[in-house]
Amino acid sequence: MDSRYDVVVVGAGLQGLATARKFLQLDPNLNLTVIEQNKTIGGVWAEEKVYTGLSSNSLLGKYEYSDFPMDDSFGLKEGEHIPGRCIHQYFEQYARTFDLKRRIQFQTKVNVAEKIQNGWNLQLENVISNNHTSNGGNKAALPVPAVWNISCAKLIIATGLTSVSEPINIKGRENFTGPIVNFSDYARESSKIYEDDAIKNVTVMGSGKSAYDCVYQMAAHGKTVNFIIRASGHGTCYMGPTYIYLGPFRCVLEKLLTTRLFTFFSPLVWGDADGFGFVRSFLHGTTLGRWVVDRFWDKLGSDLIDQTHIANHPETKKLIPIHKAFWYGINLGILNYPTDVFDFVRSGQVKVIRQDVACLECTKTVKFRDGTTVQTDALVCSMGWRWEPSIEFRPKEIHADLGIPSADLTSTQKEVWDRLNARADLEIFERFPKLMSGPKINHDLLADTEAPRVEASPWRLWRGIAPPAATTRDLVFLGFVLQIQGPIRSEISSIWAYAYMYDKLKGPLKSVAKPSTSLHLGQTLPTEEQLPAAEKGEFDEIMYDTALFNRFGKWRTPWGFGARYPDLAFDSIPYLDLLLRDLGLRSWRKGWGWLGEILGGGYDQADFRGLVEEWKQNQRENDL
Incomplete structure (x- = not known):
């Protein structure tokens, strides 16, 4: 080089x-x-x-x-x-x-x-x-x-x-005598589990699409599967068919997200960048418009559940997402499997467990916070990616x-961002009151059980x-x-x-829209002296744009x-x-x-x- x-x-x-x-x-x-x-x-x-x-x-x-x-x-x-x-x-x-x-x-x-x-x-x-x-x-x-x-x-x-998966940081993992596989190593390690006749039961931990993939692959190879989804976490993602019916219309689910008409039903903090600000003002700024928006999201979520038929069986019901689709962002999976993954759940080959794992124990035991346990021959963890x-x-x-x-x-840097965030939050809630009612999660319960970061x-x-x-x-x-x-x-x-x-x-x-004139002086932007690294004439606009973009994401997709x-x-x-x-x-x-x-x-x-x-x-x- x-x-x-x-x-x-x-x-x-x-x-x-x-x-x-x-x-x-x-x-x-x-x-x-x-x-x-x-x-x-x-x-x-x-x-x-x-x-x-x-x-x-x-x-x-x-x-x-x-x-x-x-x-x-x-x-x-x-x-x-x-x-x-x-x-x-x-x-x-x-x-x-x-x-x-x-x-x-x-x-x-x-x-x-x-x-x-x-x-x-x-x-x-x-x-x-x-x-x-x-x-x-x-x-x-x-x-x-x-x-x-x-x-x-x-x-x-x-x-x-x-690019980098979350580490498997479960207390007692050194006591577990079966294979433990991180999803990032799945391609290299999974065949060892498939081909080992002594491994009859596999536990998969996770709740996203990659966890579903692991569950399907293990079940398709004849293993019984414990599908563990953290009770204190976000729960499962929405899973949808490749083609979804919205009323009488058969649509490619993937394509809905790229159709401009449907983008109008999502509030946008960057205003009228798409040139349809007047439509968005009606849909998100009026009582009637917000009622229409709510009906759209209710319909989309219910259609995803109805057309996967997961509400029709007591075990697959455990896989219903816990909040409305509006709050999930891109946390959506498509059922791209050769057969129906939910059939494994209905048959009992896959057991869905909504519990928080406390630790792993000798020799092949997963212990939950409520004191109950399950036995398993192998553990596959799909815990997401390091961000x-x-x-x-x-x-x-x-x-x-x-x-x-x-x-x-530093404390000064935190203070600058805190002030920008406070101002951004005021603007977001003023323009989109619905975002104040989003679900909130107890992050203390999500800490790793052994070494919190x-x-x-x-x-x-x-x-x-x-x-x-x-x-x-x-x-x-x-x-x-x-x-x-x-x-x-x-x-x-x-x-x-x-x-x-x-x-x-x-x-x-x-x-973005101009900041609300109702903001008081304590929430105005910092001066250039407080941001010595910023370029003159640009810092206020770019810094505030950045804060607004970031805070919008926090309130728009709290379950994403x-x-x-x-x-x-x-x-x-x-x-x-x-x-x-x-x-x-x-x-x-x-x-x-x-x-x-x-x-x-x-x-x-x-x-x-x-x-x-x-x-x-x-x-x-x-x-x-």
Whole structure:
């Protein structure tokens, strides 16, 4: 590797590949490299992480980049969910086609990113043995040091939110004599459980789609399963069929979230970025409108439950989500299995247990907080992903300016954010009173049973991408917005990041309504003296935009992930509108004006083709 780069991209998954491709499209002369910890391309879809039976929630045509459709060589049919192996092969083909693979340094981990005068210094670690190639076989084998440093002018963290799994931190796990498998190791370890006839009963802990996947796979391989869902937690996610009926209309569930008409039923803190502020004002600002909105969400939630038939059996009833669908965000799974996963529950092969685990005991016992126990031969934990950065950013004094989760904020930095948050909360509740009535969870009950972590601050990024108070535009975080249409988001956010880093954005732009005039002086924004790291003339707008964006997530999806990072379901298309508007590009892309936007169906890849050339043409016209 070189010692100095123009751009370093960390991560070679969905986001990282799109970012490398778009940056090189915009400037082919960039000295750019990609750092990837895995052996192969794909992130969560890397070859070593894909297990037999793994499939995406997306149908053919919905999980691909706009400029690179899946062709017939993948052997898929229309209306078929994309198998995990095909997604990995697709990323391999994408990287080869656009000559990205030679730029990727595999099995290399970024441990430290330290701010320097002209960019960033990165401490890298070789995660395979020394004197072996760490590039996945794409270059000649050369000796590689265990730890070394490189520097770059621009740093892009594209690892996303699903790169490091939560550790299994259950008291007494050293006493448990059966296999214990973390979901991140499922591809490597699951076959050992399938093939071991001595393992007859498997316990799966978790409540999200990945937990359902593990339950289905274990049951399909003939194991009896204890499906443990934490009683004090969020409960199960909503699970829906691939196709859902809304009244007489048969809709692709995935496509509902990208249909502009349905996005109107979600309140949006960034105002009229989609150009339909008047519709939203009626739906969320009037008594009649709010009644219509409530009926929509009641209907959607009840249809998901009715059409999965889980309310018709005493055991599957335990899998009904505990709150209305409105509060869940993207925490929605699609039933993409060959057979009905709920049949295993109805037959008794899968036993649903709503309890809090206290500890593991000898030899193969799971003990609950109420003193009851279950016996099991193996334990599979799907406890989610670590949402804090896996990279240590130095110095820690800049964590607040960067907007990264941190437990090292100073009292002054906390006070600044507290004041911004208080002001944002007032605006949010004034505009959307419904958000004051959202469900709340007792976080004390969610602490790990053995070693509670100190809770870090949430992600606070401008537009979900950029540090809100950095003095230089040399760092962005891409893929840290949870939403449907990941490939399209990856492409648009990459163009946005390029424009931001090379001072080509139209902004900073105000994307929110003006603060309420009823706010008193104690809740006004801090002065520039209180934020010495902020750029003059931009800090108030960007910092407040960031606080408003973050706090909106906290109140909008309390049963999703919005308190920690952006969690956008029916807000996904308006979020893309926001980024496109910053770039000076049109966000209405259906044709026929507002009529086409409302009646033109869901947005898909074809609607966003040619964005790079469109933006470059826009830049040329602006330069004239």
